[in-house]
Amino acid sequence: MKPNTRTRLFGSLRLISRNKEALIGTVIVVGFILTASAVTLSNLFGIQLTPYNPIAQNVGPPLAPPSSAHLLGTDVGGRDVFSRIVVATPNDVAVSLVVVGVALAVGAMIGSIAAFRGGLLDEVLMRFTDVIFALPALVLAMAIGIVLGVGVTNMMIALMIIWWPPYARLARGEALRVAHQNYIEAARLSGIGTMKILSKHVLRNIIVTMLVYATLDIGTVILVYSGLSYLGLSVRPPQPDWGEMVSAYQDYMLTAPWLPIIPGSIIAMGVIGFSLLGDGLRDMLEAR
């Protein structure tokens, strides 16, 4: 690591730790990502990470309240809720990161090309973006999902199709702002082609703003994805998923209210984590 990068990294860490909200957000986000990575790795190597097999029935008495043996209790089939929650983490984390990542890449490309080429191409690209942006995301993802079929990957694809427009708008605005600065003019005068200017100079400068927006946006993807999951479009039972668990457990809200409340709070916690981190990053960016 170059000393310059290191001081910058430590500088950011110090800034984050000074902002209490951003710190809480970072802790939650890191916790979720670590859990997701650990579960994915353990699946790859066929190791069981959780105290119980998340799909196995009757590992405990049915509908047992949280205890030391079953941290978050058991469901009606006697399955361990804690194990199920942990094992479901990669779904939400992967879907939200992939959807936002793809949206960022596609949006940055469309937006910066529109800004730099201008004219008719700009008009066509941006009107197309506006139209897709105006479509109701959840409803459309639902309709696309039902055609593609139930499954985590299919929901991811459905969301990817409709998620990029705000990124394209943001990228266009940022690219226009950058485009009139002297160093771009200088690059142009020295005969560097548009594509090279875009990739070497423009993208580098707009990416920070876009990453901050993306961090805030991950929470929204988690919300919409958990909604699709609640509607039974993501995993097939007995595979666990947070949204699906709320829907499956809501029948026991009187006898075992913690059953639907726990996965619901986990979703909310994930969204809060990304929002706090995103807000913190935005404050840092504005302060710069």
Place this chain on the structure above:
Amino acid sequence: MNPFRYILRRLLFGILVLICVVTITFTLSRSLGGNTVAAWLGKSASMHPELAVLYAAKYHLNDPIPIQFYYYVINLLEGNLGFSPSRGFEPVISVIGTTLPFTLQIALFAFLISVILGVLLGVVSAKYQHRTPDTCIRAFYLAGYSSPPFFVALVLLIVFAFKLNLLPTGGAFDIQLNSPSIITGLPILDAAIEGNVPYLLSALRHMILPSMALALVTFGVLTRVLRSTLLDVMHANYIRTARAKGLDENTVFFKHALRNAMISVVSISSLMVTWLITGTIFVENIFSYPGMGQYVVQALVGQDYPGILGTTIVFAVMIVVTNLAADILYAIVDPQVRLG
């Protein structure tokens, strides 16, 4: 820009979005794999050969794609959205006709609560910036808009209906009451016009929890935007002028700053409405509220494609229309647009 030109542009844009939605639903309906008729009728295709014939004829399913599209659009314009297997093959349009008023009812009520709550809390947190009320409000709206609507609905149901027994657990009204006759289409409005007080009270009681659930997940957007615009506006030159004229702080805040900041509220309201409308899908399901959201879930569970695609179109129309209304309202309240 000339306000009429602006509104005309938004109108044309809305139409473009709808054309796009129809193209998408058409494409989806033809990409269900294999025979469209079989896919639309689900497992009952073999049990109802007469329906299959009717479908093929009505949608010209054996013709080339452009002709199919033409008839698809014609059928849509005639309000013909197909038949719903999950509702005993009732026409989709008639199911929507009976369920939509209930959805509109709670969505409107929720919008009202959301705006009141959002503006109130936005003003309070701007007035007490960085002090305790501001912090508490921030925690409250952060928790609200970070929670999935089904989760908020479930918590409200458990606490207020089951544990405290304050409000009904589900449905839209007490079954034994007489429904009002249809005048405007909205049951509560009709009951109010007819003077059917017991129905009106019962319907209102049944609306509180679902609407509250929707409002709790949406008001935060508004509070957040209002707070930050108010704080920005308070540093503007015209506010300094108003203060320098010797106006008292409350007049400056409410008459000058808030009025201007409300423009940002209008511009954010279309986002709120989109969340509200999609939120009804979950909330109605939890409160067994007989609206379109509950129908969507039923259609999803029953693999009822005509139902799903039909409701997709209606949801899209609702969202486009409300966004258009917000745009027009924006043109009216924002002098930058109004005066060109």
